[in-house]
Amino acid sequence: MLLNLPESFPTAVHILEKLEGGCLPEGPWVLVGDEAIRPLWERAGMPVPLGSRWVNLNETTKRLDTLIPWLEAWAALPLHRDVCIVAVGGGVLTDMVGLAAALFLRGVTWQAWPTTLLSQVDAGLGGKTAVNLTAGKNLAGAFHPPERMVVCSAFLDTLPVRQLQSGRWELIKMAFLEGDTAWAERLMAAPKPDSSDLARALEIKAELVHHDLREAGDRKLLNLGHTLGHALEAASGFRLLHGEAVGLGLLAACFLAEEAGLPPFPPELLQRLANHLRHLAPEIAPWEACLPWLARDKKIDTGANGTAPAVHCVLPQPGNRATLRFLPPEAWSTAHAKLLNSFS
Ligand SMILES: NC(=O)c1ccc[n+]([C@@H]2O[C@H](COP(=O)([O-])OP(=O)(O)OC[C@H]3O[C@@H](n4cnc5c(N)ncnc54)[C@H](O)[C@@H]3O)[C@@H](O)[C@H]2O)c1
Structure with a gap:
């Protein structure tokens, strides 16, 4: 289902009943995904292009230094301006990947595939991306909306009850x-x-x-x-x-x-x-x-x-x-x- 949003809204929002790849980018792309999602992603036969990475993040590693190796690796491949970065994870991950996409080559497109209920309802939409600084949460960031947000309730099946x-x-x-x-x-x-x-x-x-x-x-x-x-x-x-x-x-x-x-x-x-x-x-x-x-x-x-x-x-x-x-x-x-x- 494609949501009916205002015409000038920068993000197309899709709601999927089951995990499938129809909404993935048509051009070159790489994935940054949460390790916790990897089994589900692979079981569903979803693609993982060269240069992708599975990561394990939390509020402590939601920092600029964590992003630098991602940017270095993308530049070394090299990825170009036409790349799309696909973020598959909770709000910590989508905030960070969105910021990395805003920084790489002064801004490339990205997709948010939020996997927690909180990120599906909130963090994945609206364009706010950020990392934490010592002085507080989300103090360094950019407004960089994803070109597409894909919400799939199948992700919620593996989410710990307290997170849900x-x-x-x-x-x-x-x-x-x-x-x-x-x-x-x-x-x-x-x-x-x-x-x-x-x-x-x-x-x-x-x-x-x-x-x-x-x-x-x-x-x-x-x-x-x-x-x-x-x-x-x-x-x-x-x-x-x-x-x-x-x-x-x-x-x-x-x-x-x-x-x-x-x-x-x-x-x-x-x-x-x-x-x-x-x-x-x-x-x-x-x-x-x-x-x-x-x-x-x-x-x-x-x-x-x-x-x-x-x-x-x-x-x-x-x-x-x-x-x-x-x-x-x-x-x-x-x-x-x-x-x-x-x-x-
Ligand atoms: N950008 C925004 O507008 C916005 C809005 C609200 C919150 N946020 C940010 O979102 C973050 C919180 O996001 P969150 O609540 O999604 O937490 P989170 O990203 O830390 O994820 C919670 C935990 O669930 C795991 N996980 C994620 N998806 C899973 C799944 N499907 N199955 C099993 N485990 C899974 C993660 O590895 C993590 O351990 C905060 O950093 C907050 O600042 C941003």
Whole structure:
């Protein structure tokens, strides 16, 4: 299935029911794939061109130095401007391969074949590529959208359950972003999303990033759940996975929205959300440990004009798309307390 995205959208998105090679580049290409995917890829008889590599990456190796040998090897082959780099892996890998493609010969095309639910719903689409620096995550990167993104649910069969559950929160976030409570209920009840859920989430993301590649306006709505989520993730010493922290941040954002005077979500829905998150409660850091991370958020407006610092807060509301407010980091304190209370 080829998604129906805005005409000028830079990435064609395909959803495959089973793994097959019809979407691979027609011209010269090489693959950078996650070792974890290799058996599945080879069993399906998918091609592996000369110069391809299987890699084992994580947040610690998501660094510029890891990319240099890839670039050196591509230049030595040599690969030319007409090459397409095919990235098959989770968000760490697609972020890194996208950046390597942006750097090689000042930019060659690439395809994203995301293999975790989180990267299928989020990281693979939108053009943000990056590596980490000592000072923080994703601090060196480029906007370089893939020419094609290929989403195949077969990859999810080998994904560890915790990774699958974590990725579901980015999908559930989309239902709250749209204020679609029936969709949120359905996603929470289903063990694995179906292709129509993925298609809908990707169409929403494409609509939001399309006119806003550099996150000046509507794209910020995708940060629903991320403001407190990032703080909880960092303050847990990264024991919380990204999606898990987003789930907790999402529930807190519902509380904050209500406090800010938006219509409340049905209490039964919030209770069900809390029930799905309850096992993560022991990892929720106390408010005092979260505040410094909130105050350091990259989405902060530092108050250069003498105004108090404020963070971008995306507030969900039932029946309507979420809305954006700038609030001081301290505004999250009550929502954080309500989050803890909802598990007691
Ligand atoms: N570019 C963006 O817009 C964007 C958006 C969100 C997140 N991100 C980035 O994405 C990264 C997180 O991505 P992630 O959650 O996909 O984690 P990940 O890439 O670290 O993958 C998680 C683990 O699953 C393994 N794996 C991947 N696919 C598998 C499969 N099908 N079967 C078995 N194992 C598999 C990986 O080897 C890894 O150990 C972060 O670095 C984050 O910064 C980027």
